[in-house]
Amino acid sequence: MALTICVLGSGSSGNSTYVGTEATGVLVDAGLSARETLRRVEAAGLSTSRLSAVLVTHEHGDHTAGLSVLHRRHKLSLYANSGTIDNYVKAKNREEVADSLKWNVFQTGAPFELGDLRVDPFSVPHDALDPVGFIFTCQSIKIGVVTDMGMATTLIRERLRHCRVLVVEANHDLHMLKNSGRPWSLIQRILSRQGHLSNEALADMLGEIGHTGMTDVFLAHLSRDCNDPALAEKHVRKALDKQGHSHIRLHLTYPDKPSFTVQVD
Numbered sequence: 001m002a003l004t005i006c007v008l009g010s011g012s013s014g015n016s017t018y019v020g021t022e023a024t025g026v027l028v029d030a031g032l033s034a035r036e037t038l039r040r041v042e043a044a045g046l047s048t049s050r051l052s053a054v055l056v057t058h059e060h061g062d063h064t065a066g067l068s069v070l071h072r073r074h075k076l077s078l079y080a081n082s083g084t085i086d087n088y089v090k091a092k093n094r095e096e097v098a099d100s101l102k103w104n105v106f107q108t109g110a111p112f113e114l115g116d117l118r119v120d121p122f123s124v125p126h127d128a129l130d131p132v133g134f135i136f137t138c139q140s141i142k143i144g145v146v147t148d149m150g151m152a153t154t155l156i157r158e159r160l161r162h163c164r165v166l167v168v169e170a171n172h173d174l175h176m177l178k179n180s181g182r183p184w185s186l187i188q189r190i191l192s193r194q195g196h197l198s199n200e201a202l203a204d205m206l207g208e209i210g211h212t213g214m215t216d217v218f219l220a221h222l223s224r225d226c227n228d229p230a231l232a233e234k235h236v237r238k239a240l241d242k243q244g245h246s247h248i249r250l251h252l253t254y255p256d257k258p259s260f261t262v263q264v265d
């Protein structure tokens with residue numbers, strides 16, 4: 001059994017990641033339009049016919065913009081916890097679609113089965129109502145997907161520690177963010193425990209949790225203004241190499257096109 005993973009789009013303009021087996025395909029988040037999401041699934045050489053569900057990490061628009069059309073027009077099932085659903089429905093202009101959405105409600109910390117995938121949602125710190133990351137398990141293969149986290153908590157490190165492949169946030173370079181000219185209040189929000197993860201913090205976490213069985217790491221949710229892909233890669237590469245994890249491949253992700261597709265078996 002093989003697991004396939006591809007980050008279809010990433011960044012503040014829209015996030016969506018494909019995770020699938022031969023039988024089951026799911027999306028983590030639907031921050032691109034429905035049409036663009038499906039176009040990118042095909043552009044990545046993956047099958048849209050296998051797609052059955054969208055799993056939502058949190059209610060922010062860059063993770064939910066295409067969700068309602070994917071559900072109503074393309075019949076994908078929706079999975080989220082009740083905090084995410086409540087805040088999604090409360091958000092402006094969504095009242096009219098809220099009634100037409102049928103949700104599968106999971107509880108943070110309670111694993112569930114979706115086809116031949118086991119899905120384990122776990123808590124992450126971010127300025128949303130009950131945001132989560134996911135571990136996907138198929139047979140003995142584990143993949144971790146966690147973006148939008150203000151800090152790499154002990155729980156996050158523990159959950160990601162045994163994964164073969166990770167999609168993780170490398171949001172900003174600390175120096176670039178502090179010198180970005182953005183309002184100080186916004187900079188403070190991004191830097192807070194409920195904000196986004198820096199290249200430096202990610203490098204620190206990966207240096208610690210990297211292991212011989214980890215093969216690939218996707219760097220996701222890169223800020224266009226406050227990060228540089230080469231810099232993000234450099235920070236993480238250095239930390240991995242220093243800890244003897246030079247075998248781990250790094251993949252960039254993009255706002256406007258799918259990433260490299262990784263298949264593990």
Ligand SMILES: [Zn+2]
Pocket residue numbers: 058060126128148
């Ligand atoms: Zn967010």
Ligand SMILES: [Zn+2]
Pocket residue numbers: 011012015060062063148221
């Ligand atoms: Zn986001």
